[in-house]
Amino acid sequence: MTSPKNTAPPYPDTTEAFDAAERAMWKGRTEAYAGSFARLCAHPVEALLDAAGVGTGTRVLDVGTGTGTAAAAAQARGARVSAVDADAGMVAAARARGLDARTGVLPELPYLDAEFDAVVGNFVLNHVGRPRTALAELHRLLRPGGRIALTTWSARRGAGQDLLGRACAAGGAVAPAYMPRLDPAEDWARTADGLAELLGGAGFIAAEAAELAWDHRSGVEEWWSGAAGGVATVGLVVTSQEPETVVRIRREYERLSAEFVAGDGRLALPHLALLGSGRRP
Template identity: 60%
Template sequence: MTEFDACERRAWDGRASAYARGFARLCAHPAGRLLDAARVGPGCRVLDVGTGPGTVAAGAYARRADVTAVDAEPSMVELAAGSVPGADVRVAVLPRLPFGDGRFDAVVGNFVINHVGRPRAALAELRRVTRPGGRIALTTWGSPRGVGQELLGRAVAAAGVDLSAHLPRLAPEEEFPRTEEGFAGLLRGAGFTDVSCARLSWDHRTGLEEWWSGPAAGVAMIGQVIVAQPPATVAAIRRHLGVLAAEFTAPDGSLVLPHTALLASGRAG
């Protein structure tokens, strides 16, 4: 396990419910397009890797697919198993999966590749469990980021915390450009063909307290940075968040946060 992976395990430990109450709604946006890109339909043997609370797995099950779902975090597995009772949901950690070669017709992963310390090894493992001719579809956060994605980071910086100094980074040899071509190249390097990558853009509508609740509970890396601060600094971050959020506040009081992501898909040769 890399240090990046160890940080990820700490960031998500026991936080499934806090994630489901906040960031999960944001991450659910590409679910339908992800399943479309993987051509998931009736009878398709699909693996949802990094299932989280089971949003994508539930979508695949609704399409009458044969669903297997895995996550590295036990609290996520418990949550997903309860929400998708017809799926085989279990704990498994990339880059090692407990499945035979070519087991699945389709593999999907919604914002999971950005949470692994060895993305190329993870892609090689996903290629291994995909049957020849089967499909893969993955999402990740891209660059440049949507302006709504920067809101929390701006609040942290306004409170005097250097976010970049606290966030773990991939080893240099594991990094890849967070662009359409960079993400597509990652799939091609793992042996997938007919690869394409699209940039998705959407406005995430939420409330200020919902947006704050996840990070305040330590969800994700930015949440880990926030909860590690002294109480006075955490309070300052929250105050700055309220001020900065004004530019994204709609007439009804909700926040409208522009986000972007990348969706790459391909076929196992």
């Protein structure tokens, strides 16, 4: 094993450190994300919009829009869409799709009180250091009776979600000295009940959540490209290794990925996530 090349600067506050690491982790990753994990995260979008009641004329905010997948789908439904993301590169990609996107970082977003009929966030809650404070901000942005819908990764994982992590372990990767870790005081139970409780605690009524399961279809090279491009936590691990370790990880990835090859030669990677929704009183 070799030691990781990169370390993050120390932060006295755990939440500050988490948020700083998340921002650094996504900076400059727009193209790598768009070519890999963006397709994975697109799977729940239609269910997300349904849960938020998004349709013709709905004033909707897509929080953590990334490259604008959920925002574009809402716009295709005839909604009046605004989109926001913490990363300027993601915002530029969303704008290139003709979306009204701007830069903003939870828990303080540049919108007026009660400005929206619906707020959606597709895999954004797991990237904020103060999830309850973030939900309070989203509550502020909704009109009375407005709906919120969020997806996030769950504690229960599909076998496909662990493929890259297994390859890292088998290849002898050592995690960087600092990885984004949520303050235990800010954490919550990553289950359907836990997400519903989190929403209810933020003041949303009729809060509910359910588990989503699907097989993500991807080419071997496409799925590897996200990690090799530094996307998400596994990408941070891969890109922090010495070159010889990356070679070993890649070799192990090719070996382990054979477990998931479908009849068309592509990977069928089982994934699990949570979809929660609620309404502002």
